[in-house]
Amino acid sequence: MNMHSLDRRVGLTLAVAAAGSMCLLAAGVATMVAGAVQPLTDPAPKLDPGRLGSDVAALRAEGWLWLGLIAVILTPAVRVAASLVSFAAARDWRQTAIAFAVLAVVALSVVVGYGG
Amino acid sequence: MTDLLLLVGCGSAAGALGALLGLGGGILIVPLLTLGFDLPFREAVGVSLVCVIATSSASASVYLRRGIANLRLGMTLELFTAAAALVGGLIAFALPERVLAILFAGLLAYVAIVMARGREPEAGIDLAGAAEAVDPATGTSQSSFVDRLAGEGYRVRNLGWGVAGSMVAGLLSALLGIGGGVVKVPLMNQVMRVPLRVATATSNLMIGVTASSAGLIYLLRGGIDPYVAAPTALGVFAGAGVASRLAHRVDLGLLRTAFVVILAFTAIQMLARGVS
Numbered sequence: 295m296n297m298h299s300l301d302r303r304v305g306l307t308l309a310v311a312a313a314g315s316m317c318l319l320a321a322g323v324a325t326m327v328a329g330a331v332q333p334l335t336d337p338a339p340k341l342d343p344g345r346l347g348s349d350v351a352a353l354r355a356e357g358w359l360w361l362g363l364i365a366v367i368l369t370p371a372v373r374v375a376a377s378l379v380s381f382a383a384a385r386d387w388r389q390t391a392i393a394f395a396v397l398a399v400v401a402l403s404v405v406v407g408y409g410g
Numbered sequence: 411m412t413d414l415l416l417l418v419g420c421g422s423a424a425g426a427l428g429a430l431l432g433l434g435g436g437i438l439i440v441p442l443l444t445l446g447f448d449l450p451f452r453e454a455v456g457v458s459l460v461c462v463i464a465t466s467s468a469s470a471s472v473y474l475r476r477g478i479a480n481l482r483l484g485m486t487l488e489l490f491t492a493a494a495a496l497v498g499g500l501i502a503f504a505l506p507e508r509v510l511a512i513l514f515a516g517l518l519a520y521v522a523i524v525m526a527r528g529r530e531p532e533a534g535i536d537l538a539g540a541a542e543a544v545d546p547a548t549g550t551s552q553s554s555f556v557d558r559l560a561g562e563g564y565r566v567r568n569l570g571w572g573v574a575g576s577m578v579a580g581l582l583s584a585l586l587g588i589g590g591g592v593v594k595v596p597l598m599n600q601v602m603r604v605p606l607r608v609a610t611a612t613s614n615l616m617i618g619v620t621a622s623s624a625g626l627i628y629l630l631r632g633g634i635d636p637y638v639a640a641p642t643a644l645g646v647f648a649g650a651g652v653a654s655r656l657a658h659r660v661d662l663g664l665l666r667t668a669f670v671v672i673l674a675f676t677a678i679q680m681l682a683r684g685v686s
Binding site: 297300302304309311315316320323334335340360370374388396402407408 | 411413447459460463464466470471473477479481482488489492493499500558618619621622623628629632634635637638639641643644647
């Protein structure tokens with residue numbers, strides 16, 4: 295795989311992930327409208343990963359909003375993962391290691407975030 | 411419903427202005443939410459990071475598919491921006507909000523001065539030695555790591571300075587909710603001698619992971635209000651998309667002048683908020 299087709303493949307993955315995450319976010323805003331949520335006056339819901347699935351299934355605004363926000367925030371990591379796979383397929387081990395290290399930093403952010 | 415429409419509308423305006431003037435949305439979103447909607451500074455930064463990621467992902471995907479962004483260079487530098495953003499995210503929760511507001515006022519003043527002077531970084535294309543250093547079709551004929559970061563028609567210089575500057579950009583991104591392009595683009599262009607177009611596209615690519623690293627800390631520590639973040643991010647995304655298609659029809663000179671005045675005024679307001 296040459297460099298340009300690798301870039302195109304990674305770019306396409308990023309485009310799909312970005313579109314998907316914005317759709318989830320739009321669904322969250324739609325459920326806000328349906329639930330007559332007042333963004334500047336209603337208290338902000340807390341993120342509870344254990345309740346996320348049931349909130350989404352029940353079409354509750356907070357479930358879809360959290361899902362959309364998590365998807366948006368993790369979209370760049372999807373691009374890095376796609377790069378890792380592509381670099382590994384091209385046997386570019388140095389770039390593969392860098393991509394892996396970037397993903398490790400993102401994972402560490404999750405650990406540190408929970409640690410607070 | 412009115413609040414929601416206001417957030418979407420203001421997000422759209424910030425996204426459009428940011429796209430027209432080549433700035434990320436962060437520098438506009440944070441003052442808008444803190445001064446306009448009276449949101450706590452840290453929450454505004456959290457919302458801004460989400461907006462920055464959304465616009466960066468959309469534009470970076472285009473830059474990659476068109477072959478403008480340098481993926482190898484971007485990934486090498488974003489390792490350091492992301493690590494610094496992680497540290498910055500922790501510092502942001504330890505610092506008083508007034509200190510962050512004062513820092514932001516300083517950033518606004520800096521951007522206003524740069525825009526007022528009309529200084530544009532010069533593209534530093536270095537063709538010397540590029541042909542033998544890189545084969546853009548395979549990217550496999552280089553001898554050293556730095557050579558492998560080269561692109562078509564240019565070589566990367568001063569990688570060490572690039573790494574150091576990227577860490578500053580990552581730290582600022584996490585503390586102030588900006589993309590950090592204001593540091594990275596001049597750094598890559600003037601110090602690392604990367605052409606301006608490539609530097610802009612590569613900076614955009616790096617912004618996503620950088621803001622993601624900080625954004626996760628904000629998300630998991632309760633620094634993001636989903637009721638504010640979602641409509642604002644949608645607005646920014648839509649505004650930036652529309653503005654990028656209309657850019658050629660807008661008198662950017664007049665817009666730039668008006669924006670300098672707005673930035674200077676906002677810097678004073680933000681400083682007052684930090685000091686008071």
